[in-house]
Amino acid sequence: MNNPQLNRDGGLQHLLTTEGLPARIVRDILDTAATFLDENSSKDIKKVPLLQGKSVFNVFFENSTRTRTTFEIAAKKLSADVVNLNIGSSSTSKGETLLDTVDNLCAMHADMFVVRHASSGAAHFIAQHVAPEIHVINAGDGRHAHPTQALLDMYTIRHYKKEFHNLRVAIVGDVLHSRVARSQIHALTTLGVPEVRVIAPKTLLPTMVENLGVRVFHDMAEGLKDVDVILMLRLQNERMQGAALPSAQEYFKNYGLTEEKLAYAKADAIVMHPGPMNRGVEIDSHVADGAQSVILAQVTFGIAVRMAVMATLVGGSKR
């Protein structure tokens, strides 16, 4: 099994998943992202000409404003031309297959596709079928992976905690349906985090999740004890219909992150969330807006990290 996201020289050809991504590439991306952030005010991102003359297509088969926008900003900061395509269900409802859509977009001379699709494996599929000079970035495929989210989370953790080798990290919530959680777990273990925990009721955990290298907890008091980083996951409303949970209220009572539950973690623990948040379902507003929350910093870092991914892809293919 070849790693489909690396080129012959071991450089990054596509970014499809954090699973099996060499640690050196992850560190390179984080280091590159740091160069895009202004040393003095980490809120400012410089515009650079690295992708001048290149065109980046945001191809979203699933609706998203936030992720698409951050990719758009990232590409523009790199001086790329950006084309946004919200394909949603329009093309597919007209009978066009995913492959037809991809072939058409290839013919429009894209250099890079940023793709989001509701099916796990869609990004791998597209990467297999694009012309060899095109790079694919997975912006979320089904329940499988959301690697740029995980990388921006790693950037945020490194920003606040400096090192990975001495951390305890807890991922809280709907791991079963979460592409973010899967990508976070692989990124954290790749960077050498010694203890990654998942905390959720059994209905929201995939079979044999411990084989991904995590410790499983069902209780917030135990699971959050002495952790340095808390990664909250979004809870989709439809989980109540699928009998995974009785109600949002009961979920919040047991697994919602409140100040009281946050107190189980280390005093300097940081709280993160990929957004958009359901306040009062998985996280209490006091925590989301509180001193330990770094949720807004994640968004800013997200732009720099996505720039770094694009720059690495373009640079990596030239190796």
Next chain:
Amino acid sequence: MNIHIKNGRVIDPKNQLDAQRDVYIVDRRIAAVGSAPQGFVADQVIDATGLCVMPGLIDIAARLREPGFEYKATLESEMNAAAAGGVTSLACPPDTDPPLDEPGLVEMLKHRARNLNLARVFPIGALTYGLKGLELTEMIELSEAGCKAFSQADAPLTDTRVLLRAMQYAATMGYSVWLRPQDSFLAKNGVAHDGIVATRCGLAGIPVSAETIALATMLTLAKDTGVALHICRISSAAGVELIRAAKQQGIKVSCDVAMNHLHLSEMDIGFFDANCHLVPPLRSLRDRDALRAALHDGTIDAICSDHTPVDEDAKLSPFSDAEAGATGLELLLPLTLKWAAQAGVPLLDALARVTLQPAQLLGIAMGHLSVGAHADVCIFDIDASWRVQPSALKSQGKNTPFNGYEMQGKVRYTLLAGEVVYQAQ
């Protein structure tokens, strides 16, 4: 037409014969094995020196896609594939469009197959109208039209009262009921074994309990009704255990496994290989090993190809969106030989699982080379190795998880009723 098959190694499980013998065919039937019948004059001599001569294979699950799905495959393309695979008799599940729930459809299929004269086709009738799981089909009429058993194919039968009635009625008439065990609630939306690969890849899982719960229901009702129950495409170690126990209790149950599941596991999905999107899902390595052992010890009675040609566009999608199924008729023999070689099973025993035993399950007189039997013969080179190249397959379905695999054992001639219907180039 008199045919003399000369100098071959005859492997005939029913007669426990594995030795060099000549085979003589007179008037579409086996006239003698050993020395020529009196006055025999050959019209055609097939030199089988260095080759094996066995009864034509019997595949109890091959979808021919007619009627209704001719864009995926046609009777002609798939029966050519059967002939190239040494398969001379095949049973096709009723999940055509419309399903095989009317005698007219069954007669039409048999008629079309007979005209092509490449393999014998034994339809499995629908157990319920439209495979909807609500009303019983007219089984007697369907049986008279040529149906050898009754099945739901992959369609669910969730109403256990209907299942009970179907089994009682079939038992009354002496028909066997063929079912694939899968609880439709637990399997809902699932595309892969609920295990480590589904977890890693974020694919919706089908737990083993979907198989065992359905099996427990089927076995309970089979015991109560006394019906001959055949379990199709068993996939798990736990499922095998239930069948083993049921057989020990004397329940009339038999069982088959698809060749894919003998050789592959969830691990072969790798980075979302849609060719490994199969029904039932490929399960864990432990499950695969249990299937191999159960085939060896006789808990599993037969190997089938589960031939399911899919048109290429339907596979060109992300894993979950890709249509399930793989082509198989041309790989049944080499994959059976591969299992035999790996598991150390004598050829006589191994080949019984694709000849004698499936014939018994279908209640047909084929699957052996006794004097007087239909001269359905497969002549193959056990030492020839070849690489699976989808474009070289006769089947219209080109999708197989064995793409690029090295196979050992190549069919040289296929004879149907004493006529050569396939000869390798």
